[in-house]
Amino acid sequence: MTDRLPPRPLPDLIVCPQCDATYKLARPGHGQRAVCARCHTVLIMPHSKAGIQIIAVSVAIVVLVIAATVFPFLTIKVAGTQNSVSILDAALAFSDGPLIALSLSTAALIIFIPLLRVLLALYVLIPVVLDRMPAKGSRRAFRLSEALRPWSMAEIFAIGCAVALVKITDLADVTFGPAFWMFAILVVLVVAQDNFMCRWTVWKSLDGLRKSEPRK
Amino acid sequence: MSETTPIITAREMGVVGCRRCTQVWPQGTEICGRCGKRLQLRDHKSLQRVWAWWSVGMLCYIPANMYPMLSTRTLFTVQQDTIVGGAIELFTHGAPFVAMIILFASVVIPLGKFFAIAYLAISVQRRSAASFGQRHLLYEVVEYIGRWSMIDIFVVAILSSLVQLRSLAAIDPGPASLFFALSVIFTMLSAQSFDSRMIWDMQSRDKGEASRGH
Ligand SMILES: [Zn+2]
Numbered sequence: 039m040t041d042r043l044p045p046r047p048l049p050d051l052i053v054c055p056q057c058d059a060t061y062k063l064a065r066p067g068h069g070q071r072a073v074c075a076r077c078h079t080v081l082i083m084p085h086s087k088a089g090i091q092i093i094a095v096s097v098a099i100v101v102l103v104i105a106a107t108v109f110p111f112l113t114i115k116v117a118g119t120q121n122s123v124s125i126l127d128a129a130l131a132f133s134d135g136p137l138i139a140l141s142l143s144t145a146a147l148i149i150f151i152p153l154l155r156v157l158l159a160l161y162v163l164i165p166v167v168l169d170r171m172p173a174k175g176s177r178r179a180f181r182l183s184e185a186l187r188p189w190s191m192a193e194i195f196a197i198g199c200a201v202a203l204v205k206i207t208d209l210a211d212v213t214f215g216p217a218f219w220m221f222a223i224l225v226v227l228v229v230a231q232d233n234f235m236c237r238w239t240v241w242k243s244l245d246g247l248r249k250s251e252p253r254k
Numbered sequence: 255m256s257e258t259t260p261i262i263t264a265r266e267m268g269v270v271g272c273r274r275c276t277q278v279w280p281q282g283t284e285i286c287g288r289c290g291k292r293l294q295l296r297d298h299k300s301l302q303r304v305w306a307w308w309s310v311g312m313l314c315y316i317p318a319n320m321y322p323m324l325s326t327r328t329l330f331t332v333q334q335d336t337i338v339g340g341a342i343e344l345f346t347h348g349a350p351f352v353a354m355i356i357l358f359a360s361v362v363i364p365l366g367k368f369f370a371i372a373y374l375a376i377s378v379q380r381r382s383a384a385s386f387g388q389r390h391l392l393y394e395v396v397e398y399i400g401r402w403s404m405i406d407i408f409v410v411a412i413l414s415s416l417v418q419l420r421s422l423a424a425i426d427p428g429p430a431s432l433f434f435a436l437s438v439i440f441t442m443l444s445a446q447s448f449d450s451r452m453i454w455d456m457q458s459r460d461k462g463e464a465s466r467g468h
């Protein structure tokens with residue numbers, strides 16, 4: 039093998055990841071967006087103070103996830119008999135035989151993956167916002183967080199709750215526990231956090247890592 | 255679509271863009287130096303993976319509709335409902351709106367998704383009546399909406415953990431729930447395997463032919 043120079047990035051260009059259209063990079067101002075002219079994928083959407091806001095929202099999400107998981111979520115009452123469940127109980131409802139795999143994946147989809155993604159975002163963004171060197175393994179952390187994005191399904195679970203409630207209202211009395219309200223706020227925050235983060239800006243800020251942490 | 259300046263693709267420019275972090279590299283670069291993703295001008299194995307996940311997803315969708323999704327036990331009766339059966343039940347018991355949600359999330363979306371992915375995978379290899387923009391929109395809708403099919407699984411999870419009232423009433427998940435969840439996961443993987451850049455390649459080819467013709 040010859041000692042080839044490592045390939046140099048072309049920082050003046052940006053390629054749309056969805057349709058391969060190439061543009062000269064023009065960074066939009068805060069609150070504006072750079073959109074692919076061909077397929078309308080949003081390429082860059084910086085917000086001022088986004089970092090701090092995302093961190094604040096993320097901390098709130100962590101607290102809420104833990105609280106919402108532990109406290110009772112829904113209580114059902116029929117003729118004197120009652121049953122309270124937490125979100126974890128709901129996730130682990132598929133408990134017999136091969137369905138246990140479904141239990142574990144449900145728990146992952148509605149609790150652990152959203153939580154993990156938020157923790158990863160905190161790990162990546164805190165040093166960036168404080169103008170420090172990005173934390174070790176930041177790029178791997180952000181990569182994992184991005185890969186998990188479609189598998190974070192807290193908001194879908196929330197709609198599932200609404201459907202389930204309608205299904206049993208004429209069968210029984212259902213009351214909401216504290217976790218129900220926490221979860222409702224949580225879903226709004228998770229969606230907001232996700233829509234607020236500009237991936238391009240985050241990757242750009244992790245760029246400074248290259249000098250201090252040589253690859254391979 | 256209004257395009258003021260003609261679009262140049264990365265392939266035509268001799269560069270390759272990272273699909274994860276959008277960093278641009280000279281063609282021939284193998285790994286993105288910023289985020290570590292493997293750089294490919296076009297993912298040629300993409301269609302194979304799309305069809306592989308698509309078929310497994312389809313295979314799981316069949317038993318998901320044949321086996322019961324829920325079994326409801328009350329004092330005197332045990333009732334087992336399939337996805338469609340449960341929705342019909344809801345419809346006749348005065349909750350048509352919820353029945354529509356369930357039918358939409360568990361039948362219309364999954365079937366529509368199978369058709370849409372198959373159509374996209376076939377259309378990148380031959381000419382299609384739909385415009386590039388329309389097909390790209392279809393792809394984005396498929397990617398976005400696929401996850402929502404999990405609603406029914408979550409409904410089953412909530413019901414079967416909540417309605418456990420000893421002898422009075424109990425709701426338990428049926429085997430269809432596992433197959434249905436697998437089907438959703440496999441179709442999500444199928445859609446994720448699709449390299450949407452291929453939709454637009456025909457446009458570049460058309461453009462090339464047109465400019466050669468003059
Ligand atoms: Zn594009």
Ligand SMILES: [Zn+2]
Binds near residue numbers: 272274276290291
């Ligand atoms: Zn990259």
